[in-house]
Amino acid sequence: MLHLDAASTSPGDPWLNIAIFGAFVAITMVIVFRASRNNKTASDYYAAGRSFTGGQNGSAIAGDYLSAASFLGIVGAIAVTGYDGFLYSIGFLVAWLVALLLVAELLRNTGKFTMADVLSFRLKQRPVRIAAATTTLVVCFFYLLAQMAGAGGLVSLLLGIGDKLGQSLVITVVGALMILYVLVGGMKGTTWVQIIKAVLLIAGAAVMTVWVLAINGFSFSTLLDNAVATAGTPAILDPGLKYGVSEVAKLDFLSLGLALVLGTAALPHVLMRFYTVPTAKEARKSVVWAIWLIGIFYVFTLVLGYGAAALIGGEKILAAPGGANSAAPLLAFELGGPVLLGLISAIAFATILAVVAGLTITAAASFAHDIYASVVKKGKPAPGAEVKVARRTVVVIGIIAIIGGIGANGQNIAFLVALAFAVAASANLPTIVYSLFWKRFTTQGALWSMYGGLASALILIALSPVVSGTPTSMIPGADFDIVPLSNPGIISIPLAFLLGWLGSVLDKGIESPAKQSEMEVRSLTGIGAEKATHH
Amino acid sequence: MGNDALSAETGTIPDVDFRAVQVSPEFQKLRRTHRSFVFPVLGACLAWYIVYVLLAGYAHDFMSTPVFGSINVAMLLGLAQVVTTFAVTMWYVHFANKHFDPLAEQIRDEVESGVFGTDASASASGVGVTEGGVR
Numbered sequence A: 001m002l003h004l005d006a007a008s009t010s011p012g013d014p015w016l017n018i019a020i021f022g023a024f025v026a027i028t029m030v031i032v033f034r035a036s037r038n039n040k041t042a043s044d045y046y047a048a049g050r051s052f053t054g055g056q057n058g059s060a061i062a063g064d065y066l067s068a069a070s071f072l073g074i075v076g077a078i079a080v081t082g083y084d085g086f087l088y089s090i091g092f093l094v095a096w097l098v099a100l101l102l103v104a105e106l107l108r109n110t111g112k113f114t115m116a117d118v119l120s121f122r123l124k125q126r127p128v129r130i131a132a133a134t135t136t137l138v139v140c141f142f143y144l145l146a147q148m149a150g151a152g153g154l155v156s157l158l159l160g161i162g163d164k165l166g167q168s169l170v171i172t173v174v175g176a177l178m179i180l181y182v183l184v185g186g187m188k189g190t191t192w193v194q195i196i197k198a199v200l201l202i203a204g205a206a207v208m209t210v211w212v213l214a215i216n217g218f219s220f221s222t223l224l225d226n227a228v229a230t231a232g233t234p235a236i237l238d239p240g241l242k243y244g245v246s247e248v249a250k251l252d253f254l255s256l257g258l259a260l261v262l263g264t265a266a267l268p269h270v271l272m273r274f275y276t277v278p279t280a281k282e283a284r285k286s287v288v289w290a291i292w293l294i295g296i297f298y299v300f301t302l303v304l305g306y307g308a309a310a311l312i313g314g315e316k317i318l319a320a321p322g323g324a325n326s327a328a329p330l331l332a333f334e335l336g337g338p339v340l341l342g343l344i345s346a347i348a349f350a351t352i353l354a355v356v357a358g359l360t361i362t363a364a365a366s367f368a369h370d371i372y373a374s375v376v377k378k379g380k381p382a383p384g385a386e387v388k389v390a391r392r393t394v395v396v397i398g399i400i401a402i403i404g405g406i407g408a409n410g411q412n413i414a415f416l417v418a419l420a421f422a423v424a425a426s427a428n429l430p431t432i433v434y435s436l437f438w439k440r441f442t443t444q445g446a447l448w449s450m451y452g453g454l455a456s457a458l459i460l461i462a463l464s465p466v467v468s469g470t471p472t473s474m475i476p477g478a479d480f481d482i483v484p485l486s487n488p489g490i491i492s493i494p495l496a497f498l499l500g501w502l503g504s505v506l507d508k509g510i511e512s513p514a515k516q517s518e519m520e521v522r523s524l525t526g527i528g529a530e531k532a533t534h535h
Numbered sequence B: 001m002g003n004d005a006l007s008a009e010t011g012t013i014p015d016v017d018f019r020a021v022q023v024s025p026e027f028q029k030l031r032r033t034h035r036s037f038v039f040p041v042l043g044a045c046l047a048w049y050i051v052y053v054l055l056a057g058y059a060h061d062f063m064s065t066p067v068f069g070s071i072n073v074a075m076l077l078g079l080a081q082v083v084t085t086f087a088v089t090m091w092y093v094h095f096a097n098k099h100f101d102p103l104a105e106q107i108r109d110e111v112e113s114g115v116f117g118t119d120a121s122a123s124a125s126g127v128g129v130t131e132g133g134v135r
Helices: A014-035 A042-050 A054-065 A068-081 A083-110 A115-119 A125-159 A164-215 A220-231 A247-266 A268-276 A280-311 A314-319 A323-376 A385-408 A413-427 A429-437 A443-462 A489-506 A513-525 B018-023 B025-058 B073-112 B122-131
Strands: B066-068
Touching (some): A014 A125, A068 A083, A068 A280, A068 A314, A083 B025, A115 A125, A115 A268, A125 A385, A125 A413, A125 A443, A164 A280, A164 A385, A247 A268, A247 A429, A247 B025, A268 A323, A314 A323, A413 A429, A413 A443, A429 A513, A513 B073
């Protein structure tokens, strides 16, 4: 039934796959066009006019978060590397506690559109805004890279395109389509797609999970036995298949775990979602919704990953177009034939589309609001100019992401996203935490921490096996992998915290105590951000 | 641009003395309640997570011990992380609704009714009396 004998061909009929897939994508596009008719002000474009309820926003957060990385990447990672892939699920989920307890409500109360609004609140506006916008752009770039690579692999699988040149072309076309979509949709359109997509993705994963369990007599243990039988080794059930081979690999595992859990609360596009609700209480509610949806989904990934390992097998998955990222679509085909394959792929594609839109808007907002409007135009941009700059930024970012996506093609996208998490946790998290909770924090501390964290994370990645030295690297020919860690978190995150502290302690000046009072009071009480309560 | 009533523009809200609010006993209580919940709970959750990651990284034999059929300790500990995340989320929401929100609302109401105005009138000096009691 499964036509996987020739590794480079698509399962099923490419035209049927694409027809089902295309119909679904068309429907979501229509919804966005309809939802985006009244994007007038910057508040509409970036923050959807703060019109969403906690439940809606929570689903949208889940939609944002359950990106291609979560669905395609984690299922693939579990199917191929066994239990080690499950760490992504756990790390991505527990990370939400940091977001919920430490930052969500406080940020909602002090910010307006972007992360830089909060970070520059009581520090010197210009340098901190420029730094925050820079880190936002870099984090969004890494995240986009993963999504583009995922979209390319997915469409290549559906069309049965095996060669690199064809896949690069696919990434370019898909990327161009996504840019168009963001230009039209804005935040409101994107939020609606996220909501619809979150529901479809979780429903689709639930159906597949029940199906996989049903085949195995509703026994998870039997499923695991079958996965062992297909893989030919019981190691697939135990930790250490990928990260247990050496001491360095074990350290790499810890580094990944740290980046995953600390990254979420520092992801600019997740933080921006807290601004689309009217009150701190709604922000809290949205995070709770998101945690439930995301948590349930990640339990499904465990079943789906081992389901793919049992029914298809790691070697066949790796040989398919898209590599490990094709495990979920292949499992869908194995279960429900071309119809389920088309549906699941379309949902995964809508996922990528919406996440790309959310990321690009965040990056564009950061550039237009923080650099153009606040720094270049000193807070007084011409009417409409800010949104115009934002739209132009979208095009530039899109093109850069397409080029990066072609370079990253074939890498596991959960792994690529983990790099974005490491960069976010290094460059942003210390400054967010210090400026909310530490009175003595200064501009110098913020700049040292942000640039230091960003630079150390980027340099460590550039010198790691991700970029060069192994056959799966981005530049397989070169060999400058001095740093053996493939995730920089364990070095760059503590370093950024240290630099923030050191920079502040060595700073002779102190920041305005009045601003510190205002920020602390506003962050905890919501004065100025909540609607006035008239009695 | 945007809705001014809801915007948290980076400019100062002119007629509120935030310093006075910050040192008021109500706010100090809110700040204390918030920190004494958030820091220890989050610290414990992160510690539990790090222990899990370390076990998965370094204690392979222990994690590979089968418990039910082929389900091993690693699977159960992973699912336990999910369960604790859900539990802490519900706990936090319950706690925040009960302890943070009423205090925050009380302070917002006082600020709106002009208790903490910057013009050094009777209301501001009234705060000054309580100020000495804090810190």
